[in-house]
Amino acid sequence: MSANSSSTELCAVCSSAAAKYKCSNCYIRYCSVKCFKDHKTEICTAPKKATSSAADSSGLTVETKGVHTTNDLGPDIDEEEEAKHRLTAQDLAKLDSAQDVKRLLMDPGIRAMVNDVCKNQNPAEAIRALRQRSDFEELVQALINATDSST
Numbered sequence: 163m164s165a166n167s168s169s170t171e172l173c174a175v176c177s178s179a180a181a182k183y184k185c186s187n188c189y190i191r192y193c194s195v196k197c198f199k200d201h202k203t204e205i206c207t208a209p210k211k212a213t214s215s216a217a218d219s220s221g222l223t224v225e226t227k228g229v230h231t232t233n234d235l236g237p238d239i240d241e242e243e244e245a246k247h248r249l250t251a252q253d254l255a256k257l258d259s260a261q262d263v264k265r266l267l268m269d270p271g272i273r274a275m276v277n278d279v280c281k282n283q284n285p286a287e288a289i290r291a292l293r294q295r296s297d298f299e300e301l302v303q304a305l306i307n308a309t310d311s312s313t
Contacts, residue, residue, distance in 0.1 A: 175201050186248060195258045202251050253309040260308035266301045276301075 173181045173193035181191030183198065188206045192198050249257070257263060266272055275298050282288040292298040 173197055195254055198251065198254060249309065256308050257305070260304065262304040263301070263308055266297075266304055269297070272297060272301055 171181045171191055173179050174190045175192045175197035176194075179193035181193050183192055184190070185192065185198070185201060185206060190201060190206075192201055267276075275292055275295075279285050279288045279292065289302075293302060
């Protein structure tokens with residue numbers, strides 16, 4: 163465990179758990195899909211643009227002590243391109259009920275691979291390398307199928 167305690171902010175919705183995610187619209191911090199859904203039942207407005215260069219990028223961001231948490235997917239993917247692929251509230255709801263994804267994430271080996279991606283300084287490259295493995299590719303396909311807009 164890291165001595166850094168800056169990421170121990172509580173969920174702004176339930177105030178009972180550590181906030182791990184940010185709303186892509188208003189940046190409110192929340193801890194779970196349930197709190198995300200509860201938050202989205204209210205009017206959610208984007209904050210005014212900050213003039214500081216330290217403004218957060220929008221999107222779902224997992225924050226874990228000692229883990230690389232920027233939304234930078236690598237030098238070959240820019241912010242605009244990344245924004246096209248961010249999960250929507252509807253996508254998160256689909257993932258919440260995706261039994262194949264849940265089953266695959268129960269596997270300790272797959273969970274370790276996902277954690278390794280989160281810790282990697284170049285997550286896009288780590289994902290490309292892991293996609294050569296059939297078990298990781300099965301997870302990728304389950305995620306794609308679960309969030310496919312045609313379903």
